[in-house]
Amino acid sequence: MQHLTSKSLPQTIISVLKECLPADRPTIGLHEPCFEGNEWRYVKDCLDTGWVSSVGQYVDRFENHLAEFTGVPRAVAVVNGTAGLHIALKLACVEAGDEVLVPALSFVAAANAVAYAGAIPHFVDSGMETLGVDAEKLGGWLNEISVNRNGECYNKLTGRRIKALIALHVFGHPADLDALSECCQRFHLELIEDAAEALGSFYKKKHVGNWGKFSVLSFNGNKIVTTSGGGAILTHDEKLATLAKHLTTTAKLPHAWAFNHDLLGYNYRLPNLNAALGCAQMEQLPQFLERKRALAERYEKAFVDTPGLRFFKEPKFAKSNYWLNALVLDTDYRDQRNEILASAHQNGILLRPVWTLLNKLPMFQNCPSMELPVAQDLEQSLINLPSSASL
Numbered sequence: 096m097q098h099l100t101s102k103s104l105p106q107t108i109i110s111v112l113k114e115c116l117p118a119d120r121p122t123i124g125l126h127e128p129c130f131e132g133n134e135w136r137y138v139k140d141c142l143d144t145g146w147v148s149s150v151g152q153y154v155d156r157f158e159n160h161l162a163e164f165t166g167v168p169r170a171v172a173v174v175n176g177t178a179g180l181h182i183a184l185k186l187a188c189v190e191a192g193d194e195v196l197v198p199a200l201s202f203v204a205a206a207n208a209v210a211y212a213g214a215i216p217h218f219v220d221s222g223m224e225t226l227g228v229d230a231e232k233l234g235g236w237l238n239e240i241s242v243n244r245n246g247e248c249y250n251k252l253t254g255r256r257i258k259a260l261i262a263l264h265v266f267g268h269p270a271d272l273d274a275l276s277e278c279c280q281r282f283h284l285e286l287i288e289d290a291a292e293a294l295g296s297f298y299k300k301k302h303v304g305n306w307g308k309f310s311v312l313s314f315n316g317n318k319i320v321t322t323s324g325g326g327a328i329l330t331h332d333e334k335l336a337t338l339a340k341h342l343t344t345t346a347k348l349p350h351a352w353a354f355n356h357d358l359l360g361y362n363y364r365l366p367n368l369n370a371a372l373g374c375a376q377m378e379q380l381p382q383f384l385e386r387k388r389a390l391a392e393r394y395e396k397a398f399v400d401t402p403g404l405r406f407f408k409e410p411k412f413a414k415s416n417y418w419l420n421a422l423v424l425d426t427d428y429r430d431q432r433n434e435i436l437a438s439a440h441q442n443g444i445l446l447r448p449v450w451t452l453l454n455k456l457p458m459f460q461n462c463p464s465m466e467l468p469v470a471q472d473l474e475q476s477l478i479n480l481p482s483s484a485s486l
């Protein structure tokens with residue numbers, strides 16, 4: 096391709112994107128839902144039978160489908176991914192005043208959930224190969240600042256216990272789960288996988304979500320499958336799964352009429368109407384994955400000769416769902432990022448930058464943090480491309 100000789104980088108990117116994307120749409124969003132299966136049938140069934148709310152067969156069906164697909168034995172459907180993270184932290188015994196390690200390069204939900212649990216996010220850096228938490232660097236940091244007291248990890252600088260790590264699979268690309276598991280074991284930390292973006296992603300041939308004590312999925316409207324809003328907690332532990340179900344359904348004791356609750360519970364259950372949508376979407380997940388991987392391949396080929404950037408490819412140990420495709424700008428081209436975003440938007444192609452680093456947000460700016468050179472680099476250089484399965 097001859098692009099950059101005569102065109103600026105923003106112009107080049109737009110013409111490459113136009114080659115890859117349908118020409119007949121006025122605007123192309125970042126990630127749009129795709130309803131081509133039994134959605135109407137299942138939702139209508141809820142309306143026809145009156146089972147729209149807190150109980151109904153679709154919730155069980157949806158949970159079973161998730162467990163079967165991921166290979167994690169138990170799935171508990173909840174109202175959204177953030178609520179799932181909140182409960183996962185509670186059940187991992189994160190207590191008020193603890194610290195929880197969270198990548199600075201993450202969606203705000205993880206840090207919010209830590210705060211809902213009364214704990215404090217402690218921000219850690221990412222790695223260039225996975226975009227997820229860099230296990231080696233984390234190990235070095237914990238060696239430096241933590242101390243083992245009676246088999247628990249304490250931050251020497253703050254005096255607080257460090258209880259868990261929330262590892263995110265960024266844009267669906269698996270983090271290095273073996274290395275992160277090993278690091279968590281070494282420092283007596285619970286591992287929670289934020290797999291909100293990673294349904295359909297595999298690490299060394301096994302679905303993500305199988306390494307954490309808990310893993311959390313999201314079915315928000317922009318995710319690979321949607322229930323409009325929704326989420327799920329995955330776990331290998333039967334007892335904890337039962338407790339997760341209990342806690343997310345107001346901790347009500349089963350009885351024909353009496354209202355008794357034995358714990359401070361939450362109304363976090365996923366309504367049957369949403370689960371019906373989820374069942375129809377899960378039936379189409381294999382097709383969505385195929386189409387999304389084909390789109391990623393198209394982008395990769397189209398951008399191969401474009402100087403100034405690279406297309407982000409799945410780590411070598413992974414088979415990713417390519418939930419969001421991404422370009423990484425070279426150092427010398429980062430100052431053009433906003434220009435690239437602006438001219439793409441003018442052309443109806445709704446590119447997006449990555450999240451603002453969580454340690455910069457006003458409510459988290461005084462939280463503990465390691466040095467974040469890679470996260471800072473990525474914050475400046477990542478651009479997400481339209482990634483809907485319908486493309």
Ligand SMILES: *Cc1c(COP(=O)(O)O)cnc(C)c1O
Nearest residue numbers: 175176177202204291292313315
């Ligand atoms: C979508 C998402 C969540 C959960 O979001 P909800 O909207 O609460 O379902 C959590 N973490 C990440 C990284 C996400 O992308």
